[in-house]
Amino acid sequence: MFGTSGIRGEVGDEVTAELALSVGRALAAEGYERVVVGRDVRESGAMLVDALTAGVRECGGDVVDVGIAPTPTVARGVDWLDADAGVVVTASHNPATDNGIKLWSPSGQAFDGERREAIADRVENERYDLESWDGLGTRRHHEGLLERHVETITDTVAGPDTGVESALEGLDVVVDVGNGAGSVTADALVELGASVRTLNAQQDGRFPGRPSEPNAETLADLQQLVGATDADLGVAHDGDGDRMMAVDERGEFVPKDLLLALFARKAATDGTRVAAPVDTSLAVDDTLEHVGASVTRTAVGDVYVAERATEDDVVFGGEPSGAWIWPDETLCPDGPLAACKLAAMAAHEGSLATLVDDLETYPIRRTSIEVDDKAAVMDRVEATVRERDLEVDALDGVRIDHGDGWTLVRPSGTEPVVRITAEARDPERAEALFEDACGIVRDAAEEATPEAE
Template sequence: MQVFGSSGVRGVAGEELTPPFVGQVAAAAGTELDTESVAIARDTRTTGRLFADAAASALAAIGCDVHRLGIVPTPAAQAYAERTGVPVVVITASHNPPEYNGVKLVGANGVELPQTTLERIEERLLAEDFTLVGYAAVGSHREVDDAPERYVDALLDRLESEGRRERITDADLTVALDPGHGAGCLTSPEFFRKLGCRVVTVNAQPDGHFPGRNPEPVAANLADLRRLVGATDADLGIAHDGDADRAIFVDERGEHIEGDTALAALAAAELDAGDVTVSAVNVSQRLVDVADDAGADVELTPIGSTYIISRIRELQREGREVPIAGEGNGGILFPDYRIARDGAYTAARFLALLDERSASAVAASHGDYANVRANLEYEDEDGRTAMLAAAEKHADDADAELTTIDGYRLDYGDAWVLARPSGTEPLVRLYAEARNQKRATSLLEGVRAEMVEARDGD
């Protein structure tokens, strides 16, 4: 797909992403879905209202009634779609920097649209295959004010039905929460308080400038959260990205818990013999180890929620049980709940593991690997092509098992390294994992040096 990447459409606002283009995406989607109504949701970005208005106008112009949800987490928008049967256009760039925005399309079942549907929408978009209606058929607009509250209540009901709400409440936990000025500010503090937790917050004011930290909840951006955990004796620190479909954790000592470690810990509580879990090509050996111990299988996809969701659906059609799936970036799915990432629900599932053990103890069971990552920028297509050619040559020369479903992943048995282009930013991302930091760093630096040399023409 040229327009829809691994996680929707994204770009720098006013440059790669403009209101007319967003309107065309919305019109193409509304036409292809052949629906009477479409909801519009957005995160806190300063350009969110601009693009939401463009999408709403375009949808009304093709005859769709528009439900305006305002600022809500993407999982709350998905819950609205599932509850009402109304698809949603979500204006969000998730974890990307403040200058970015994007469009994510959610079906009437509350799940991101499958690749086949996105491809048809893209064909309409590129062909401008949508028709404006006359004045008498223009769609109506209505404000929906209760989407955040309904989402929180539904989360609580779900945890109650699973028997986890009482476990969390009885554990008498203190939660340090960093919604990162994103849409989670409107729901997560209330949710965790209603779960019976004592909640302390940082960066919890909705602000599309993201003054406290950038939206991506990586370790380098979570110094405030780590300090808050230490200052308040919190049992767990929780951080969201801009649209709160991800959760990253800090343990009670104020130490960052790798997303891969959290995924492995949650998978260990879910997987049984014969099950299958789905993850991306940058999967950690931690998850592979957990699956092997349980007698479960691991299925790999290209990086991005769209690919993981598509594979989950395929496996379910084959009659396979997929209790958990996701990536090490905090985007975790529990398909029995919804085939969607939900940061608040994921965090609650992790809290349920703390009824008898500390967060550091939970993490220690899956912390035997060291990870390093790096991003290589490029200015034009020539730079990107040169770096990927260097990565391919490095892979051809290496004595390792090669996987090419998304970039170049080299498995050495005791370690692995991956180079792959970002689907949302002008970057080539590098990942490496090994039993110790020195080995992981050596693998990453080996391929990085060759790629930088190729990019710079040295």
């Protein structure tokens, strides 16, 4: 029922009011007595929130409804409002046809595997504790959470020795909200003294301005505007504001791994670690090596990065998809916080383009191979590489560390394909590793295909 980012799918098919009702019932029946609920801008969200809150109340739980808000605002609000759990009805960067449900703990961390399994078990087996008429929970609406998020971000970014209103004075930032819920970013930047222009700032769950996911292809308008004006940088969010990507003053999209490296270098000190997924570039490792820090790799998915970020010496967690986590602040990916921290770097440490150009980049190759049986193919791939006595990490797919490069063979979670990635510091070595990995997968796919009678 749960994927790595909660429940997500097409409305009316995978995601229904019946499902939302069941999740609400399961939360209260599992002992979460006070639940903060918010949603992104999708029209279907209102229906799903009504159903979910009805389920919570039907099993005796109380609901604090904060309305439309970014995911990190709701996640932080669980603690701020002294609640036991939080729910965001959102499909994040998915298209308008989709919606979903993501659950949060008071630390700001998404529900871990054990908590997700407990909720799924109650839903699948309809194990609820329905209350009688005089035991039903309440639902009240709460305002002010967006303002508190803005205040928290500005206090964090300005620091104790700088006036909030002048922390980013003279900086010109373009914020592409993507028609989503991420207005907190523009408000916080203005409070910090920056000049702000917005793109796609009107909330519209159809996402007419651009597709919800911010990447090099979807941010063409932002790149053009920043490059054609005197803006110092541009930032962009997905539909619920947990992801953040950036454009430098030249109007060039900042590569995802390099953005991760910038944040990681700023947070890390000698002897600390940064959590990042198995598909993260060597650029992050090499950047951290200069400050005496290292990368600890996780499965792909910000929920796994957040889990690793709970360890004492992990000072930052990032996923190249645009999820950035500062565990001392919150264990939720906080897009508005990331945007303001990046703006502060550009204001005080050199232009964003200069910061990016200072980082090493390496050739990386990617492809996908269609297969009939992903599990069988992956079993054969792992057996093959272990026979070669290579350094293998099977945390998420099969990752091989070659010292001067790495390869990753990983099954898609949604398609009948196996994805192959290879990177090395030398272009010829990257090509050789890539071709070798492709050959291993093709051979495994051929062996896993039953012969026709």
